[in-house]
Amino acid sequence: MNPVLYDLRGLKCPFPVIKTRKKLAGMASGALIRVDTTDPLAVIDMPxxxxxxxxxxxxxxxxxxxxSFLIRKR
Structure with a gap:
């Protein structure tokens, strides 16, 4: 299964997490998403x-x- 690519470069905390949460809400369980960020805090926030x-x-x-974070929706 190929991941959905989600470019969130340029956004600062908390927007990468907020937008990723909203995007995942519309995806099927087990789906993959690759989130690209430039926010240095994302390395703490995303996990x-x-x-x-x-x-x-x-x-x-x-x-x-x-x-870049590869996430599988629960």
Missing amino acids: HFCNEDGHELVETDKTENGH
Whole structure:
């Protein structure tokens, strides 16, 4: 299953988490989403959000300007 690509570069905390939560709400259970961010706090916020909401953080990658998160919806 290919992940949905969600470009949230340029957004600052708390918007990457808020927008990811809203996007996941409209997706099927088990769906994958790859979220690209430039917010330095996202490396803390995204894992916390996934843990809180029960989603699986499949991987976190450091990118040239930020981070990329692969998340599987619960």
